[in-house]
Amino acid sequence: MTFEMLASAISIGSDSNHLNPIELFLHADIVVQAIMGGLLLASLWVWTIIISFMLRMGSVARASDDYEDGFWEAQNFEAYQKDRRRGDVPMGKVAGAGLAEWRRNASMKQIDLEGARERIAMAMGSSVGEEADKLSSRLNFLATVGSVGPFVGLFGTVWGIMNSFFQIGQQQNSSLAVVAPGISEALFATAIGLFAAIPAVIAYNRFSHRVNMFESRMQRFADKLHSALTRELEQR
Template sequence: MDNLPYLALAAAPERIDPMQLFLDADLVVQAVIIGLVLASIWVWMIIVSFSLRIGRLRSRTVHFEEDFWDTEDFDNFVKEKRRKDLPAARVANAGMAEWRRSTANKPVDREGTRQRIASAMESQVAAEADELAERLNFLATVGSVAPFVGLFGTVWGIMNSFFSIGLQESSSLAVVAPGISEALFATAIGLFAAIPAVIAYNRFSHKVNRLEARMQRFADRLHASLSRQLEVAG
């Protein structure tokens, strides 16, 4: 009989087993953990896909702008290089489309044409930035909500642990420790999902802002070039 404590100590696990914690958890806690794991997987899919996408966009935007400013006829370049998949190209197309409409009839209202071209390109820049940032909303949601979802699982598990104390009429740590460990595991998974989401959201928001600023500078430069052409035509 004296050897029983030592046998129990020897049988105790030497480290935390996440899978065993999940299997031993309450159904509600298991549902919380599954939801958080799925959210974490989706977060990492967004991180990988958005990283590749923003990298490609930046590289292709640089090449497009170099080719665009090397041409002498912006209108023909835009017509020949209709790049539906490139934000900078759509901004250029919006400006040139408004240019064609505004200069089709004579006499040309130069000030009105300038304002309409600027408005068309600014609207397109904003639309492109919104489209790029659309998927980042999920990262923001997970980053802000996941810790509270994990905390809900933890609270539920601790409630079950205290309920076990009442049933067994014992406040021994051995009675409540397993339930509390399973409950705290939910909070750990919530943080595991939230931390990468917050970091990625901040990083990607910065990159989207930089790309938006680059498109705006491109639009401003195109607007200045078209304004000079209006002066010459006038």
């Protein structure tokens, strides 16, 4: 009922010679309607991910800038790490992993420098990969919608066209007026598929690049910290 009222309102306020998306949806076959509904929900979720990712990356970048600036100015890395207590900052987690491994190696009576270097590097490298995976955890949905969405819409179009030709056979009438509405409704499914897929592909490519850039930044931070920690081990 809600869709019908919305379709009526749109048709009253618009030129009757133009397509009415709501009417196209309402008059489509039930299978095509289900496909359209699924694609619209996917599109809504895509935009939710896009907005939330942009806000999250902005917040993470600002927090990381603040953390990293203070970290290199600190006289004592461990004291700074305890004072900040920023467990949600990726840089802080990388530093925490490196410092924890450094403490374990520094507490040994006989320090194996080569082994310590390798273990500290592995600890921070693992933390870098884990933080990058967390940032990109929801991007797979964008890739899925971007690659599958057009084909799902195409399936709705094929089904709708098949149904239109079936109606031609049932009515024994090949007039364009008979088949055109059904074909329009079917093609609308492909349009919705593209509507969901295009922003998903653009966002996935852009956000993947941002995650890769941030991962490289974390790795540079880890390399710099690794040099400082191993140099301190050598002085013991």
